[in-house]
Amino acid sequence: MPRTEPITRLEVAACPTHRVDVKHYGPYEVGCACLDDARRAALGERLEQARAEGNPLAEMAE
Numbered sequence: 001m002p003r004t005e006p007i008t009r010l011e012v013a014a015c016p017t018h019r020v021d022v023k024h025y026g027p028y029e030v031g032c033a034c035l036d037d038a039r040r041a042a043l044g045e046r047l048e049q050a051r052a053e054g055n056p057l058a059e060m061a062e
Contacts, residue, residue, distance in 0.1 A: 003029055006060040010047050013057065014039075 007025050015032045018024040025032045030047060031040035050058035 002026060005029070008047060008050075008058055009061050010050055010055075010057040011043065012061045014043055019061065 003026055007022065011025065011031055012019045015024070015034045018032060018034065024034075027033070028040060030044040035043065047058060049055075
């Protein structure tokens with residue numbers, strides 16, 4: 001399934017090695033290929049919480 005949301009700062013922090021490789025994040029709604037399903041699910045929960053709190057880590061990565 002292709003991504004529908006932009007890559008966030010929180011996701012880049014979870015995988016800084018590939019921060020400039022958009023294709024690395026593309027196939028996943030949250031996270032990237034380096035993370036297993038459990039870590040992507042946990043990251044998704046952290047991202048939802050960050051958005052609810054207005055945390056800047058939930059903003060689009062540059």
